[in-house]
Amino acid sequence: MTTPPHHEDHPHIVSRNARYGLILFAVYVVLYGGFIYLAVFATHQLSRPWFGGVNLAVGYGFGLIFAALILALIYMFLCRSRHHHS
Amino acid sequence: MLYDSSFAAVGIFAGFVLGVLVLSFYLGRKKQSAKGYYAAHGQIHWAVNGVAFAGDYLSAASFLGICGMIAFYGFDGFLYSIGYLAGWIVALFVIAEPIKRLGKFTFADALDSRFNSRGIQLAAAISTLVVSVFYLIPQMVGAGALITPLLGLPHYAGVLIVGVVVTLIVVTAGMVSTTWVQFIKGSLLVFFCAILTLMILNRGLTTDPEAESHEPVNIIAADSIPAERIMAAEGPWADLPFVRVVNPGNLLHPIVYRKLDDGRLAEAQVMRVTTDTTGSQVVWVNGKVQGRGEGEGDLYPVGSVLELPDGQTETGALGPAEFFKVFGESTIATWSKQVVHESDRVVTTVYYPKPTKGSDLLVPGQYFKGVQSDSFTDKLDFVSLMLALFCGTASLPHILIRYYTVKDQASARKSTIVGIAAIGFFYILTLYLGLGAMTSGAMDPTSTNMAAPLLAKSFNDYLFAIISAIAFTTVLGTVSGLIMAGSGAVAHDLCENVFKIPMTDEKKVLYGKAAALLLGVGAMILGILFKKFNVSFLVGWAFNIAASANLPALVMLLFWKRTTKQGIAAAIIVGMISSLGWILLSGQTYANVYGLNPADSPVPFSQPGLVTIPLGFITLIVVSLLTPKPEHSVAEELAEQQEGDNDQ
Missing domain, CATH: 1.20.1730.10 (Sodium/glucose cotransporter)
Structure with a gap:
């Protein structure tokens, strides 16, 4: 279920985990920044109907929450697959 | 608003707290290390x-x-x-x-x-x-x-x-x-x-929620009130978007309406706190002393759909996406307040409804006005x-x-x-x-x-x-x-x-x-x-x-x-x-x-x-x-x- 601590603590693994973390973090920053940009500079865009009659504000908002979870799962998968390779 | 405490609430609350404490004592029974x-x-x-x-x-x-x-x-x-x-x-x-x-x-x-x-x-x-x-x-x-x-x-x-x-x-x-x-x-x-x-x-x-003592939002045309009953907008009321109307049954407590953008008037709820010379306070709500006794009153609960799309009165069960779609096409009564200091001894708070498009409530800007x-x-x-x-x-x-x-x-x-x-x-x-x-x-x-x-x-x-x-x-x-x-x-x-x-x-x-x-x-x-x-x-x-x-x-x-x-x-x-x-x-x-x-x-x-x-x-x-x-x-x-x- 959990990997042995000494594998996870290897400096090589640590730095690769950190690099993947930062890349995924950057992806989320772009998504979050996009939302704030729309909210502040193009609020009318957010009122556009988007999916099933739901407007873009609600869609984007829910999307940010789902994106956080999906990126988190991708991160877990990347960290785990690296461990198997090592 | 005044609330009634209920035995069910007290019982469930006491059960929660007791359960949590028992668990704590159970977990804490062993001698502890710093890491523990x-x-x-x-x-x-x-x-x-x-x-x-x-x-x-x-x-x-x-x-x-x-x-x-x-x-x-x-x-x-x-x-x-x-x-x-x-x-x-x-x-x-x-x-x-x-x-x-x-x-x-x-x-x-x-x-x-x-x-x-x-x-x-x-x-x-x-x-x-x-x-x-x-x-x-x-x-x-x-x-x-x-x-x-x-x-x-x-x-x-x-x-x-x-x-x-x-x-x-x-x-x-x-x-x-x-x-x-x-x-x-x-x-x-x-x-x-x-x-x-x-x-x-x-x-x-639904446009008619079943909540107890709910009263529908009362919106009237401005000319439906006789001019002689409208009080002058003076003193602290001078620049405010309210109309005060003499209440023949209760001359001390006028009925207050909020002027809407379309010229109509929406009836507000009024809470007045008066302080006498001895410093004791009385809270008046919609013209009555606040309380549960005979002749007393309280603010009524608020928040309702004014209009649903296609003139419906209730939608029945909605899906997760459909809920937002219907909400966006409806008109909702949202409530705000305005505090008016009438004198050193009288402070009035007006709670008033405002018909708001659902679509406006589903984008930023109602609270963070800076956004817009x-x-x-x-x-x-x-x-x-x-x-x-x-x-x-x-x-x-x-x-x-x-x-x-x-x-x-x-x-x-x-x-x-x-x-x-x-x-x-x-x-x-x-x-x-x-x-x-x-x-x-x-x-x-x-x-x-x-x-x-x-x-x-x-x-x-x-x-x-x-x-x-x-x-x-x-x-x-x-x-x-x-x-x-x-x-x-x-x-x-x-x-x-x-x-x-x-x-x-x-x-x-x-x-x-x-x-x-x-x-x-x-x-x-x-x-x-x-x-x-x-x-x-x-x-x-x-x-x-x-x-x-x-x-x-x-x-x-x-x-x-x-x-x-x-x-x-x-x-x-x-x-x-x-x-x-x-x-x-x-x-x-x-x-x-x-x-x-x-x-x-x-x-x-x-x-x-x-x-x-x-x-x-x-x-x-x-x-x-x-x-x-x-x-x-x-x-x-x-x-x-x-x-x-x-x-x-």
């Missing part, structure tokens, strides 16, 4: 820890505050949900694993792991205490606000109950019992909010808040210490993901809960904080009792986490590492418990003193201070080899003092706390994060460059640390 007290032996399962993250994080501000804000302002409340959740991305991708790797019991441990500096320990301990106390006060005030409708007890009783129960939880079994309390609370909160959401969708939207304003600094204020929410989570000490309760980085990572799933799911529910409350016909126009429990009440009293008891346990879970973080900062960081008091393992636990007791008593006193303080305000302070003081130090330590101990200590102190100073000088504080004109405030916008977070980074960089370079790089230090850990 501060970090639950590092043996909490990652899934339990993940849900405990949710229990720790979803505070009264999250649950009551966000639901209430959505219920009164629509989508703007949901912006807090988005920002609070986004903060977890910083926690997972940047902070979680290094924090787990570097530290032992507290956040100061992690910062100081490379330097052995008393300056860092002192600065980090002070910032932990400041953030924890600012976060504690609104939780305690929230507890007091909840206990009044739930048990019919005064505000201070709620504060004392929370203080005593939480201190018992923390002192008996430290982080072990704190974790289980948070786990139980997190699970219950998410589960029952999901049930409530299903009930909202199943009920759908042309002023650039108003827009910056909003951006600054969203930045503080994003950066604040990963810097909150009571969240950071939860990384020491699991055994390794993999567990830290997995528990954060479970936390994100639970918290994210809950935040999605908040939008349904808030909009459901807005249209439930059960809202108290005087209190945004009671929206979620009153929404439950619009279904049935048992659900009200359960949701109220959960809201109360919400306070217990968060407060116990905060007291744990504060107790670690006092005993481990200050006494052991800064003042160098020699400590055995047993003494460390004893000091921790003594610190928890002191913090518990302090929290109770502050909770009573700050009774009238705006609680969401203080939560904003805590996030801003945490982000400005702690985040630059954490991030730069991990990613910049040139970081020095002086740089870290300076960044924490500068970040903390600048954000605190900015808040104390902000327009919001001028208006809400000092009662001064917000335009006189020397700072251009209220939320400091946009300025003080970068200031923390700049301070760290400048001071580090001015002080001698550390001997080892971060990577070397980390490697040595890990080898040391693995040898143990």
Whole structure:
């Protein structure tokens, strides 16, 4: 279920985990920044109907929450697959 | 509004509290080591820890505050949900694993792991205490606000109950019992909010909610009132958008209407507080003395759909997406208030409805007016808040210490993901809960904080009792986490590492418990003193201070080899003092706390994060460059640390 601590603590693994973390973090920053940009500079865009009659504000908002979870799962998968390779 | 306490509520609440205490004593029966007290032996399962993250994080501000804000302002409340959740991305991708790797019991441990500096320990301990106390006060005030409708007890009783129960939880079994309390609370909160959401969708939207004593919103044409009954708009009423109409049956208390944009008039509810020469006060509500007796009255509950699409009166059950579609096409009565100081002895508060398009309530701008304003600094204020929410989570000490309760980085990572799933799911529910409350016909126009429990009440009293008891346990879970973080900062960081008091393992636990007791008593006193303080305000302070003081130090330590101990200590102190100073000088504080004109405030916008977070980074960089370079790089230090850990 959990990997042995000494594998996870290897400096090589640590730095690769950190690099993947930062890349995924950057992806989320772009998504979050996009939302704030729309909210502040193009609020009318957010009122556009988007999916099933739901407007873009609600869609984007829910999307940010789902994106956080999906990126988190991708991160877990990347960290785990690296461990198997090592 | 006046509330009836119910036996069901008291029973369920007492059951919750007793259950939590029994669990605590059961877990605390063994003799404890320091690692057990501060970090639950590092043996909490990652899934339990993940849900405990949710229990720790979803505070009264999250649950009551966000639901209430959505219920009164629509989508703007949901912006807090988005920002609070986004903060977890910083926690997972940047902070979680290094924090787990570097530290032992507290956040100061992690910062100081490379330097052995008393300056860092002192600065980090002070910032932990400041953030924890600012976060504690609104939780305690929230507890007091909840206990009044739930048990019919005064505000201070709620504060004392929370203080005593939480201190018992923390002192008996430290982080072990704190974790289980948070786990139980997190699970219950998410589960029952999901049930409530299903009930909202199943009920759908209706123009005639069944809530007790609901009265429909009364909107009339302006010319339907005889001119001779309209009172002159003079004195404090001169420039206000209200029309006062003589009430022939009650000449002292005119009926008040709000002028609408289309020229029609909407009947408002009026609360007048009169003070006589002896100083005693009488509260009048809609022309009657407020009370439950003969001839007395109270504000009626509000919040309803005025018009549904296609002239429907009720929609029946709606799907999750259909709910927003129909809501967007409807017209909703949203309620606001205006306080009018008629004289030294008469203060009138007018609660008035405003027909609002559902589509306008599903985009930002009803509360954060700056979003739609042309002023650039108003827009910056909003951006600054969203930045503080994003950066604040990963810097909150009571969240950071939860990384020491699991055994390794993999567990830290997995528990954060479970936390994100639970918290994210809950935040999605908040939008349904808030909009459901807005249209439930059960809202108290005087209190945004009671929206979620009153929404439950619009279904049935048992659900009200359960949701109220959960809201109360919400306070217990968060407060116990905060007291744990504060107790670690006092005993481990200050006494052991800064003042160098020699400590055995047993003494460390004893000091921790003594610190928890002191913090518990302090929290109770502050909770009573700050009774009238705006609680969401203080939560904003805590996030801003945490982000400005702690985040630059954490991030730069991990990613910049040139970081020095002086740089870290300076960044924490500068970040903390600048954000605190900015808040104390902000327009919001001028208006809400000092009662001064917000335009006189020397700072251009209220939320400091946009300025003080970068200031923390700049301070760290400048001071580090001015002080001698550390001997080892971060990577070397980390490697040595890990080898040391693995040898143990």
